[in-house]
Every structure is written in C-alpha cells, then in structure tokens.
Amino acid sequence: MRVGISHLGNISVMIKAWSQRLGGGLILPPPNSQRTLSLGVKYSPEGLCLPFKLTLGNLIEACELGADTLVITGGDGICRLGYYAKTQEKILRDLGYNFEIINLSLSQQRVWGLLKLSKRLSNNASWFRVISALRFGITKQIAVDKIERLVQKVRAVELVKGTANRLYAKAIEAIDNADDYNTLKKVQIDYTDQLNHVARDTQAKPPIVGIIGEFYVTLEPFANQNVESELGKLGVEVRRRTFISAWAKFSFFFNYLGLNEKSKIHKAARPYLKRDIGGDGWETVGEKVLHAREYDGLIHLAPFTCMPETVAQNIMPSTKENIPVLTILCDEQMNRTGMLTRLEAFVDLLKSKRRAGNNTQ
Numbered sequence: 001m002r003v004g005i006s007h008l009g010n011i012s013v014m015i016k017a018w019s020q021r022l023g024g025g026l027i028l029p030p031p032n033s034q035r036t037l038s039l040g041v042k043y044s045p046e047g048l049c050l051p052f053k054l055t056l057g058n059l060i061e062a063c064e065l066g067a068d069t070l071v072i073t074g075g076d077g078i079c080r081l082g083y084y085a086k087t088q089e090k091i092l093r094d095l096g097y098n099f100e101i102i103n104l105s106l107s108q109q110r111v112w113g114l115l116k117l118s119k120r121l122s123n124n125a126s127w128f129r130v131i132s133a134l135r136f137g138i139t140k141q142i143a144v145d146k147i148e149r150l151v152q153k154v155r156a157v158e159l160v161k162g163t164a165n166r167l168y169a170k171a172i173e174a175i176d177n178a179d180d181y182n183t184l185k186k187v188q189i190d191y192t193d194q195l196n197h198v199a200r201d202t203q204a205k206p207p208i209v210g211i212i213g214e215f216y217v218t219l220e221p222f223a224n225q226n227v228e229s230e231l232g233k234l235g236v237e238v239r240r241r242t243f244i245s246a247w248a249k250f251s252f253f254f255n256y257l258g259l260n261e262k263s264k265i266h267k268a269a270r271p272y273l274k275r276d277i278g279g280d281g282w283e284t285v286g287e288k289v290l291h292a293r294e295y296d297g298l299i300h301l302a303p304f305t306c307m308p309e310t311v312a313q314n315i316m317p318s319t320k321e322n323i324p325v326l327t328i329l330c331d332e333q334m335n336r337t338g339m340l341t342r343l344e345a346f347v348d349l350l351k352s353k354r355r356a357g358n359n360t361q
C-alpha cells in the first residue's frame, strides 16, 4: 500500500514517525509550492476555499509519485469541510487517477478512527505496535510545537534576523531523524538551549500579536505567506492558540473524557455569537474577546470565501472589548508585497499605540 496524504504545517513530522513505526508505505508529496497551488486552483471549482485547493494539489502530487491509497480528511461541521472528501475524490477520479480512498473524518471517529486506520495501513499489526506508533508520532509533534513556541518569542528580539528560523529548520530535521525517545529528548534539549542563547536585544519590549482564524491557514505557512516569520522580522512576538499537538491531544483523548479546550473561548464569544457557525468562526470571535486585554493586536487569517470567518470578521467590530484586528484574506491571488505593506502599517500602529499609552501613564 502506498499511502498519499496532504500537508498541514509541520504535521508531516508526526505522520512520518507514525508511518515508519507501522512499516512505511507513506508517500509524502513535496512541500506546498506554487506548483501545488496551481494544480489545486486548476482543478478545483473556482469559489472553493484555499485549504481545499492546496490539499487537492497535494493529493495530485502524491498520485504522481505513485500513491495508490489516499487519505482524505473531512468533517461533520457546517462548512465546506463536510464536502471535501467527496468532491476531491470525484475530481481525482475524473483526472484518471486510480486509488483507494480512506476518508478520515476525524471529527466523527477521532482516536478510534485513527487506530483503525493504523491497523489497516500496517497490515493488521498488533494493537501494541499501533498504539506505540501513534504515541511516538504525537511525542514528536509535541517536541516540534514546543520549539516553535520558543521560536515565536526569539524571532522578535534576535539581533541577527533569521537566526531563530535557521535553528527551527535544523531542529525539525533533527526531530524528524530521531529514532527513539532518548534521541528525541536530547535533540529537544539541545535546540531549546541554542534558541535560549541566541544573541538578543535585552531592552526590547516587543508588541504581542495573536494569530487567530481558520485552522488550516493559521497552521500552514505557505497559505499565509509565512506571516509569523514576517512579524518576527518586524520585531513582533506572535502568540497562537492552535497547534497540531494540542489539537491532537484534545481531539484524540481529552475530549473523550469530557474536557473541552474551547469552552472558555465559546463562553467569551457568547454575548456576540451564541452558537457554532462551522469551521473556527465561533473561536475567532471568542479569542478576540479573550485576548483584548492581553495582546497589542490580532491578525485574523481567513480563507477567501470562508463563510465562518466572514461571519466572524463582521461580528468582531461590534464587540465592546477593543483591540486592533487586521484581517488577511488568504487565497491564490494574495499579493505578497501588499500583505507586507499592510503588516508594516499595522505594526507601526501598535507601536504608536503603545507609546501613546506609556506617555499617558
């Protein structure tokens, strides 16, 4: 079985570890690129959202590399995610690819669906092997995400811009290559230490910007034109709630135990939006309310034509909790120069607000 998947941020580290422990057979398409996007755009209905187009591009590239089984993710929410699997399957079959499909509807099946999928992909390996593969994959993802959280802080204050990004790329490679828990732990300690020792401006008090919005575009740097790294270059510290390891821990385990990581966010959103509107729209409104006092500003990442984020974008200005919000619509027409200019203007605004606040104290 040669299994093709789509990319999502740094999730490939977890999936590779999981697949290797199950005996391989993974066809990882090349990282997202202009070609991936062009393929997705060419074969998708025009009005569909960017995550659909990019993941379709990934699946086409996986088929080109010989994948005979495709994992297509879907959901049971009230946005287009519910149609992803069927629509992508139809497009790929119309293109002439021959494959078996595994529809991984994580929102319905969660850990049980993933374990059944592992069993199937590993030719019925023992449950011990299946569970230990999943555990090792998630442990790697936790390591990657911890390093990434540190990188978000260091980028803002490093003296030589780009140092944290270079260390991050090396850390991902080292974590990817780690074959056992001991090596993984050593790698994590080593890169944490290196990042903590990056030469920095000790006087700097960087503005803090929260990244909110749709799950895929907040996690996938190609989809958001590497917005976090660009903010780091402008001396901004980025905070983000959404990380794959946190999502996996709650979706696969803690939600089963009745713990809902989003209940605080939903409660904060309720005066303005009373129910789920699909995707991450409810959380976007709640995060604005929650972070209004903690951060200097928010970047709201929304795929163009995404209904939940469009609703959230229109509700946010009416909340009494006030914080500057810059909405960036992500699609194939996104202009990099235009985005950088808007980011620079936004960061200038935050810095001048801070100065004005300090002067009135």
Ligand code: SF4
Binding pocket: 049, 050, 051, 079, 080, 081, 214, 216, 278, 279, 280, 303, 305, 306, 307, 308, 309
């Ligand atoms: S949340 Fe928005 S971008 Fe994401 S799948 Fe749904 S409609 Fe598309």
